[in-house]
Amino acid sequence: MTQDLKALVLFPKEYFERYEVISRYGYDEYFLSQHDKNLKDTFESFVFCGKADSTLRVLAVGTSDGTSDIQIIDTLNSKYSSILYVVVEPAESQVQKFQTLVQSKQEAGLWKNVKFDFHSITVEEYLGKTKIGKEPARFDIIHLQHCAYHFADIEGTTVELYGRLNTGGMLFILLVTGAWEQMLLRMGNIVPESMSSKLGSATMRKMLQRRIPDVKMQTQYRKISFKFDEGFKENSEDGNMMLDFVLQVLDFRKTAPPEIVGDFMKFFKELCYEENGELYFPADDEIITVIKQ
Numbered sequence: 001m002t003q004d005l006k007a008l009v010l011f012p013k014e015y016f017e018r019y020e021v022i023s024r025y026g027y028d029e030y031f032l033s034q035h036d037k038n039l040k041d042t043f044e045s046f047v048f049c050g051k052a053d054s055t056l057r058v059l060a061v062g063t064s065d066g067t068s069d070i071q072i073i074d075t076l077n078s079k080y081s082s083i084l085y086v087v088v089e090p091a092e093s094q095v096q097k098f099q100t101l102v103q104s105k106q107e108a109g110l111w112k113n114v115k116f117d118f119h120s121i122t123v124e125e126y127l128g129k130t131k132i133g134k135e136p137a138r139f140d141i142i143h144l145q146h147c148a149y150h151f152a153d154i155e156g157t158t159v160e161l162y163g164r165l166n167t168g169g170m171l172f173i174l175l176v177t178g179a180w181e182q183m184l185l186r187m188g189n190i191v192p193e194s195m196s197s198k199l200g201s202a203t204m205r206k207m208l209q210r211r212i213p214d215v216k217m218q219t220q221y222r223k224i225s226f227k228f229d230e231g232f233k234e235n236s237e238d239g240n241m242m243l244d245f246v247l248q249v250l251d252f253r254k255t256a257p258p259e260i261v262g263d264f265m266k267f268f269k270e271l272c273y274e275e276n277g278e279l280y281f282p283a284d285d286e287i288i289t290v291i292k293q
């Protein structure tokens with residue numbers, strides 16, 4: 001029964017263990033090269049429409065331990081004298097690591113222009129919380145790096161976040177695309193809606209075009225991969241963790257019916273490619289930036 005499959009995101013410890021495995025097999029290499037450059041270029045060229053002396057307001061969603069925010073904060077800190085950086089990340093252990101990172105940066109004399117505001121809750125809880133009784137908080141930049149998959153109502157929440165931007169503000173969305181998106185869509189068709197991560201950048205682009213009239217959007221496609229030989233080895237612990245992370249299912253090989261495991265392994269074979277005798281899973285992604293009209 002596919003009803004027995006469990007959504008990985010509901011198990012934070014196991015989720016981050018599996019994320020660490022794909023990072024070890026090469027997924028994180030792009031952070032060291034192209035990702036930081038892409039972030040620097042995008043956030044440097046952002047045009048702030050607020051008054052020259054006003055505070056730049058940033059909402060950072062699903063940040064994990066803050067590693068993928070470092071370049072963004074460095075870039076903004078060098079450009080603006082006053083920044084409010086609101087972090088919304090439900091995994092408490094990750095928020096604590098982010099707070100430790102901030103402390104060490106500020107002790108080293110960095111990030112002096114940034115005031116941080118941490119919330120260890122989901123984005124849905126955050127939006128609900130700020131709605132009651134007062135004017136909802138607005139932002140100049142909202143970023144969602146590889147986290148919109150996990151929103152309970154992806155479409156509603158993303159559109160609501162767009163609505164929380166000041167005019168001229170930027171919604172920055174990073175999502176997998178290509179092979180990985182196909183995997184998620186295939187899984188989304190066989191699991192209950194409540195545990196589905198039916199999303200990649202192509203789906204998000206179409207949704208934004210449908211929901212936001214005359215949406216002003218730019219995209220940047222990036223070729224990324226990680227080694228996947230282990231994924232085909234039934235008894236490989238790392239391999240099984242890789243499968244779990246790509247499919248966003250806890251203990252996929254152990255809990256899915258054999259015919260479903262077989263079907264997905266066949267699909268993995270079709271999507272992986274060989275280079276220098278090693279198999280790679282194409283983990284391409286896409287940056288979408290939307291400017292609020």
Ligand SMILES: C[S@@+](CC[C@H](N)C(=O)[O-])C[C@H]1O[C@@H](n2cnc3c(N)ncnc32)[C@H](O)[C@@H]1O
Pocket residue numbers: 009061062063064065068088089090091094121122123124144145146147150151152
């Ligand atoms: C793949 S990680 C991405 C981490 C980081 N942004 C990066 O790009 O490396 C996804 C993050 O989204 C968080 N998350 C899961 N559900 C969420 C929700 N409903 N609202 C906000 N964040 C969520 C997870 O805890 C996790 O830290």
